[in-house]
Amino acid sequence: MIEKSFKKFTSDIKFTDDTYVIIGSGVGGLTTAVFLAKAGKKVVVLEQHYTPGGFTHTFKRRKGLVWDVGVHYVGNMEKDSGLRRIFNYLSDNKLEWDSMGDPYDVAYIGGRKFEFVGGKENFRKKFHGYFPNDTVAIDKYLELLQNSIKKNLLYFAQKAFPGFLSIVLGPLFRRIQSSISKRTTYEVLKDITDNQELIAALCAQCGNYGLSPKESSFASHCIVINHFMEGGYYPRGGANRIHETIIDNLESLGVQVYIKAKVEKILTKGSSVRGIMIDGKEYTCKKVISNAGARNTFLRLLNNSRNNKKYLDFEKINPSTSHLCLYVGLSKSDQDLNLPKYNIWWYADKDTDHILNDKNNLIKDTLSFAYISFPSAKDSLWSSDHPDQSTIQLIGRAWYSDFSEYEDKPWLNRGEAYNEIKEKFKNKGLALLKELYPQLEGQITHAEVSTPVSTRKFSNYSQGEIYGITHGPERYRTRVLKPRTHIKGLYLTGQDITLVGVGGAMGSGVLTAATIIKWNMSKQFKEIAAKY
Structure with missing residues (x-):
């Protein structure tokens, strides 16, 4: 598959007063952009990373091995489902999905196996x-x-x-x-x-x-x-196809998505937006939609963050969990290795709370919890593009406090102690994979580990969190996690105002667009029902 190139932001770009500047190119931001553009609004999307898509992006290593970083599967993608129709609309029918079949998830709990199958x-x-x-x-x-x-x-x-x-x-x-x-x-x-x-x-x-x-x-x-x-379903051609197809549609609508456009500040005057700052330069704009997360928006991007911290009361709204992830590349195909499409939830015993909150997990010799995904097996196009190769991901829970001392050290050069933590997790992860699938012995060509500080660097979430704000009861008590903010011209989108995942992020985009264009959304929903 030919990779799509994206435009870099340059200092000569200007915005008009009626331009909606969207910070962040995750699914929430891209969804908002499509609905606004279809309603005739001027829109531009700014992405701080060198690749767009938020947690839908993928990364490569030697010999063409590719892994997703956040989209492991998506639900409600049956044909004619509402979510499927909206994604058809967002991508102009270019985004396709592969069913994972049954079971789509398998849980091992204390040695007992439970299969999760589709249909109530x-x-x-x-x-x-x-x-x-x-x-x-x-x-x-x-x-x-x-x-x-x-x-x-x-x-x-x-x-x-x-x-x-x-x-x-x-x-x-x-x-x-x-x-x-x-x-x-x-x-x-x-x-x-x-x-x-x-x-x-x-x-x-x-x-x-x-x-x-x-x-x-x-x-x-x-x-x-x-x-x-x-x-469960997986994007055909890989997780990156989600943002690539939506951005193709946006470009046909006259919307540009810029990479390497890190917004450092949202500038305000009184209680209204007056612009943004990129690389120390101010750009005038009056309408900003932040897909950077609520905590990032109010505690880091706004120039009067002290008042915003009080406004959001984040002592009661904590960030979500962070994680370690092992990325494995193999020298044979999924078919040859008899690897499944389904995901694995592996627990050492039935005390789920103890296992997931065991902060000593890094120093133990074996894993008590792991989530295992087989992205190459889920993608029907993988074998034609990557013959005699396959990939696995294994995720474990982590706590940012165990890694915070490394946050300011340079990427790929964070020191021996940091590398030792990664190496120990890698060895424990590989041991579990070989226990479950002995046929992997001798077939592993690549194995590396990402940590919460990796997530922090590339996603810009300060605690390396992957799910935005926590999904505990306190999330629902707050009144500020919604599209419209107390600052005129500033809106939120993304998983923090709805819920985690691709579906949640897409729903946030719909919610934010509806807040802005109001009843005109009915025209777009009629189009979705009729054509998609």
Whole structure:
């Protein structure tokens, strides 16, 4: 596949007063850009990295090996689904998806295997088989998931309401949803079952939102589990096809996406946006949409950050988890090595909370938790572009405090102690992979590890977090994680105003665009329903 090149930002670029300047080219920013451009708005997208796409970008190493950095699978991509139709609209029908089939996820918990398959009734049948004495609890769990859908939709819808509706209906919609958002996942599940192994199995996919059952809001759990209830999908041609196809569409609409355009400050005058700063130079603009994350926006980008910190009260809204990731390249194809398409959630035992919050995991000799993904096996185009090669990723939870001393050291030269941490994680990860798949012995051609400071460097998240703001109950108590901010001309988009993942980020883009162009969005939804 021919790689697409992207334009670098230059100092002679200017913005008009009616230009919407979007900071960050992740899915949230790109989605907002498409909807605004289709509504006739002037838009430009600025990306600080050397490649666009946020967590949809990929990276290469020797011999053409490629890995994704954030998109491991996406749900709700069945043909004619609402999410699929919107992505068709965003990409002008150029983005295609491969189904992962069944099972799409497999959990190993204390040596026992659980398969996750697409379809609610298929899920019910599987788990009834695994837990024949807990069928009532399983049915109740599925009922809770179903009942959560409308409650969560009302919660997100009220974020786009203009002033009057926000005052009148906002409190009601938030109160309806609070019955599921204010309680942790464990608290809810403990009400329906005392079987800790069942709770562990039902929460095996909790890494998708980065919190253990006793930490996470049940609302977050419901959204993510419902998202994957019909199975998992992977972008055909790799995760990078998500942003490449959307950017192609944006360019046809007259929107330019610039790389190496790191916005250092959002400049304000009084309570209004007056411009941005890049490389020390000020650029006048009056409309800014930040896809850089709420914490980055209010604590780092705004020039009056002291007041904004008080405004957001981040003592109650923490950043999400960070991670270590092992990237493995192999000298044979997925077919030859008999590698699966499904993801693996591996837990040493059923005490999920203890495992995911064990801060001594770095010094132990074996891994107690791992998420394993096989990106090359999921992509139907991989074998033709990369014959006799395959790739694996293995992710473990990390804490930024263990790596903060290395944050200011140069990339690829952070010292021996840092390299030792990476080497130990690599060896533990490879040992687990070979335990699960002995046929990998002698076939590994490349193995490297990224850390939270790697994430910090490339994503610009200060704590190396991968899911923005935490998905605990406190996330839902705040009133500031919404598209419209207290600063005139400044809007937010991205996973912080909705939820984690590609689907969540896309939803944020729709929400932000709806906040700006209001009822004109109905024209675009009619077009999506009719043509896509």
